[in-house]
Amino acid sequence: MINIENVTKVYQNGFEALKNVNLKIEKNGIYILKGVSGSGKSTLLNLLAGFDKPTTGKIELLGEFISKLPEHHMSKFRLQNIGFIFQSFNLFSELSIYENLQIPLIPLNLNTKLEKELIETLIHKYNLSDKQHQITKKLSGGEQQRVAIMRALINNPKIILADEPTANLDFNNKMIFLEMIDSFKKDKIIFISTHDDIFNDIVDVKIFNINGGIIC
Amino acid sequence: MINFAFKLLLNEKKKNIPLTFIFIIIVFLISSLIILTNSLNKITQLQLENQPDITIFNQKAGRNYPILTDIKDEISNIYGIKNIHERVYGFYKPNFHNLDMLIIGFEPFGINVDKNIEKIVTDVNLSSFLEKPSMIISHGLYEIFLQYSTFGYIDSFNFFLEDSTKFKLHINGIIDKNLDIVSDRLVLTNIEYAKKILGYHDSEATDISIDVSNIDEIDTIILKLKDKFPNFLIIKKSDLKDSFKELYSFKSGLLFAISLLLLSTFLLLTIFKSTSMDIKSIKEIAILKAIGWSINDILKLKLTEASIIAIFSFLTGFLSAILYLKYLHGAFLIDIFTNSININSNIKIQIFLDKFTFFSLFFLFVFSFILINIIIAYKSATTNIKEILN
Ligand SMILES: Nc1ncnc2c1ncn2[C@@H]1O[C@H](COP(=O)(O)OP(=O)(O)OP(=O)(O)O)[C@@H](O)[C@H]1O
Ligand SMILES: [Mg+2]
Numbered sequence: 159m160i161n162i163e164n165v166t167k168v169y170q171n172g173f174e175a176l177k178n179v180n181l182k183i184e185k186n187g188i189y190i191l192k193g194v195s196g197s198g199k200s201t202l203l204n205l206l207a208g209f210d211k212p213t214t215g216k217i218e219l220l221g222e223f224i225s226k227l228p229e230h231h232m233s234k235f236r237l238q239n240i241g242f243i244f245q246s247f248n249l250f251s252e253l254s255i256y257e258n259l260q261i262p263l264i265p266l267n268l269n270t271k272l273e274k275e276l277i278e279t280l281i282h283k284y285n286l287s288d289k290q291h292q293i294t295k296k297l298s299g300g301e302q303q304r305v306a307i308m309r310a311l312i313n314n315p316k317i318i319l320a321d322e323p324t325a326n327l328d329f330n331n332k333m334i335f336l337e338m339i340d341s342f343k344k345d346k347i348i349f350i351s352t353h354d355d356i357f358n359d360i361v362d363v364k365i366f367n368i369n370g371g372i373i374c
Numbered sequence: 375m376i377n378f379a380f381k382l383l384l385n386e387k388k389k390n391i392p393l394t395f396i397f398i399i400i401v402f403l404i405s406s407l408i409i410l411t412n413s414l415n416k417i418t419q420l421q422l423e424n425q426p427d428i429t430i431f432n433q434k435a436g437r438n439y440p441i442l443t444d445i446k447d448e449i450s451n452i453y454g455i456k457n458i459h460e461r462v463y464g465f466y467k468p469n470f471h472n473l474d475m476l477i478i479g480f481e482p483f484g485i486n487v488d489k490n491i492e493k494i495v496t497d498v499n500l501s502s503f504l505e506k507p508s509m510i511i512s513h514g515l516y517e518i519f520l521q522y523s524t525f526g527y528i529d530s531f532n533f534f535l536e537d538s539t540k541f542k543l544h545i546n547g548i549i550d551k552n553l554d555i556v557s558d559r560l561v562l563t564n565i566e567y568a569k570k571i572l573g574y575h576d577s578e579a580t581d582i583s584i585d586v587s588n589i590d591e592i593d594t595i596i597l598k599l600k601d602k603f604p605n606f607l608i609i610k611k612s613d614l615k616d617s618f619k620e621l622y623s624f625k626s627g628l629l630f631a632i633s634l635l636l637l638s639t640f641l642l643l644t645i646f647k648s649t650s651m652d653i654k655s656i657k658e659i660a661i662l663k664a665i666g667w668s669i670n671d672i673l674k675l676k677l678t679e680a681s682i683i684a685i686f687s688f689l690t691g692f693l694s695a696i697l698y699l700k701y702l703h704g705a706f707l708i709d710i711f712t713n714s715i716n717i718n719s720n721i722k723i724q725i726f727l728d729k730f731t732f733f734s735l736f737f738l739f740v741f742s743f744i745l746i747n748i749i750i751a752y753k754s755a756t757t758n759i760k761e762i763l764n
Contacts, residue, residue: 242665248664
């Protein structure tokens with residue numbers, strides 16, 4: 159559950175990037191935040207991920223008011239409940255697929271067997287088993303994005319946030335991306351910011367439009 | 375965590391290998407310098423301990439002349455004197471090889487003032503030593519003798535006396551290479567023969583050494599001695615200590631300056647390396663935060679990384695310093711910091727290493743490095759990550 163109430167964000171230079179945003183998501187599924195460049199999409203996503211705090215207003219995720227959460231609690235909350243997908247993937251490019259997927263698990267101190275099982279199931283599910291020990295900088299953009307998605311999924315979070323995840327992908331890889339998110343939309347809230355029209359055609363999505371920091 | 379830290383370090387070979395290398399070199403240099411001074415201090419201290427409380431020389435215009443031994447009777451009348459010895463030692467130049475041999479006379483059945491000599495002498499078979507005029511020589515000298523012998527074997531050596539006659543001493547023993555002695559051009563022989571070789575009369579010696587019963591009375595005794603022998607040079611052990619100290623405090627000042635210089639280089643490099651924390655490491659930290667690592671987790675990772683580099687470099691540098699001092703005997707360095715008057719540079723210096731030195735160096739290097747790295751990591755782990763990742 160995501161509940162955004164009267165949220166504004168004023169940057170240090172005085173620019174008001176979000177103006178009294180209200181938004182409520184109660185069911186699992188895919189949600190699209192659409193808007194032109196500079197409309198405030200990333201600003202909102204950063205608030206949802208807890209990378210930044212709103213100037214005024216409240217943000218509630220899964221019953222937790224994260225807009226008030228101190229940093230050390232926020233990181234724990236993020237580890238357990240939020241998976242974040244970036245436009246530029248942000249993988250550890252010198253490490254293998256397998257190693258990249260290990261990283262979110264390190265703070266959890268799982269035993270090796272359980273860890274291996276988690277990672278291999280996921281790699282298998284998204285058809286990268288034969289490349290699991292290849293370093294990620296040698297993968298194609300589409301494959302890298304798949305790894306980034308798997309990394310967001312590895313801790314089985316309830317919420318997936320993605321900031322323009324398809325901007326660096328070609329058409330084929332965009333389709334693969336859609337297939338992937340489709341595979342886990344039933345038990346997660348997937349919140350995607352984009353100006354990509356490809357999301358218009360999929361069924362079952364709710365689209366919010368944002369313009370000049372206002373949801374309309 | 376440790377695994378991950380290793381992987382990250384290995385991924386940054388270009389950055390980490392030069393860093394580790396510089397770290398090792400600096401640890402090596404500073405450790406060598408410090409262990410070396412410690413050892414030299416210890417050695418001089420040990421040598422001083424072997425010195426008598428008071429030494430009397432017949433010195434005129436800066437030169438030492440033989441002293442007449444009959445003043446011993448006069449000295450023994452002074453109250454508070456424990457024992458008096460005549461000592462005979464000096465340099466002998468043979469007519470070949472540019473070489474100074476240090477001749478030291480000892481009393482086969484008497485008490486020898488120098489504890490090192492005492493130790494060597496007790497190991498010698500005295501009866502065979504007394505059968506014919508004999509000497510014990512240092513290993514280094516033995517090797518030189520061998521070079522000049524035609525048969526590759528030598529059992530005696532001819533000294534030329536003042537009247538141009540030859541005087542033959544048999545080699546009765548060779549001092550163990552590893553023994554800590556003042557010179558490796560050393561000849562130990564009966565005091566009687568030493569006098570002969572050095573051109574002394576029977577009633578002459580190099581100096582007269584005195585031990586007192588009560589060290590508090592030493593100044594009164596010295597006053598009395600000066601009164602009795604106004605022309606002689608009378609040296610107190612503590613004066614000797616002071617002059618040694620003076621010599622070393624100058625040297626250790628220099629040493630201190632160099633260590634400080636090296637150390638500041640080290641710190642500057644560390645700080646420089648860390649503050650110029652490249653975009654890549656900043657981004658790394660931001661990614662970790664974004665996927666749910668807490669600041670603590672990130673600091674733990676950075677701590678592990680820094681510890682791996684610091685401990686590895688420190689141990690490597692420190693061990694190489696010890697190996698260098700032990701097996702190369704501190705070549706080059708020792709020449710800078712010692713004066714051949716005190717320590718014959720042909721001699722191996724004995725390495726004294728205490729826990730305190732080890733741990734101080736360890737804390738100095740490892741902790742400062744880790745600390746600086748952690749502070750910098752903390753700074754980037756607490757800055758806002760949203761700009762870095764988009
Ligand atoms: N740190 C900041 N300080 C001041 N202004 C900012 C800051 N970050 C973003 N802005 C401004 O806020 C507005 C919204 O930015 P935001 O990044 O949320 O837009 P966006 O919708 O994600 O755009 P894009 O599609 O280009 O990514 C922009 O006008 C931007 O210039
Ligand atoms: Mg954006």
